[in-house]
Amino acid sequence: MLKLTKKADYGLMAMKHLAEHVDREALSAKDIADAYGIPPQALAKILQRLMRAGLLESQCGIKGGYRLARDPHSISAYEVIQAIDGPLFITSCTTLRGECGQSLRCTVREPLRKVNQSIEEVLKRIRIAHMREEPEMVETKQLADYVMIS
Amino acid sequence: MLKLTKKADYGLMAMKHLAEHVDREALSAKDIADAYGIPPQALAKILQRLMRAGLLESQCGIKGGYRLARDPHSISAYEVIQAIDGPLFITSCTTLRGECGQSLRCTVREPLRKVNQSIEEVLKRIRIAHMREEPEMVETKQLADYVMIS
DNA sequence: GAAACTCGGACTGATTTGGTCGCATATTCA
DNA sequence: TGAATATGCGACCAAATCAGTCCGAGTTTC
Secondary structure (H helix, E strand, O other), X not given: OOOOOHHXXXXXXXXXXXXXXXXXXXXXXXXXXXXXXXXXHHHHHHHHHHHHOXXXXXXXXXXXXXXXXXXXXXXXXXXXXXXXXXXXXXXXXOOOOOOOOOOOOOOOHHHHHHHHHHHHHHHHHOEHHHOOOOOOOOOHXXXXXXXXXX | OOOOOHHHHHHHHHHHXXXXXXXXXXXXXXXXXXXXXXXXXXXXXXXXXXXXXXXXEEEOOOOOXXXXXXXXXXXXXXXXXXXXXXXXXOOOOOOOXXXXXXXXXXXXXXXXXXXXXXXXHHHHHOEHHHOOOOOOOOOHHHHHOOOOOO
16 A cells, blocks of 8 residues: 555664764664664664665674664665665566566556656655654655646 | 555556546446456456545446546546555554554654655646556656755 | 674564455346 | 346455564674
């Protein structure tokens, strides 16, 4: 129903948290989990995925933990979500190979692919450094005026 | 993982099909299902939902079927999806009541709500009358320039 | 060497999704 | 009038996905 998984939510929260503490030492998965009431083991696996995707640096051992691998201004929500949940497609029939196995005569695939691109672009524009409770975004109504004029 | 359900896909295909045959008699669920290889019973239930949402008119009995209740230019993809899958939220914690039961200190809810609005607007702009294989859409890259300038 | 971390697969229960079945009602037409 | 063909709707089931736990590693610090 067009929603993010909880894992993706957790991942975004963790990344935002790390972005707000770039100065500090590395933060452990438990530290972050406790701060938001997230199940620690669940968050641990999520952070490992973000690590493997190159978004985080990790340090093993006591005093270890995670740290952003890049400037928080350069990390998009899209990257975080994709690292956790894999590639996102709005159409349920689309696969990585790009084809629609189910209905050969599917006629909505192409228009929805465009929608998919729009959503991707929106998510790519959102950087974790910008995620504040009151983000300075251009009113979304305005943006809509630039889509589907045809 | 941010994807439409198959039911929503089917619904959009059916609506598009009906939009292309406004001139004809009412089309039965089976007619449409056969045209795209959709399980007839599954599509029947979807069409009933679209009917209850006021997007379709139905006629019982032999020679019966479905017909668009409104001008296809006035029906958005958003309406179709919402009629089938219910209200869509990008955040997994958001409920109809608007609150995040899980993590009280959830800090990404507000930024994601804005993303949600953007997606809604995009889907509302897409009318089923416009859904062609090669839709005339403004390049999505352009639209992204209007989001998140902060 | 103990403590506190990360690393990663295996596993389980809950929820959602995709689809079917059956029965009731409505309409057409012979 | 009654058979054929529609919609209307709830119940049901199997498969997939999601959310979360468990456990046994390896690493670093002290």
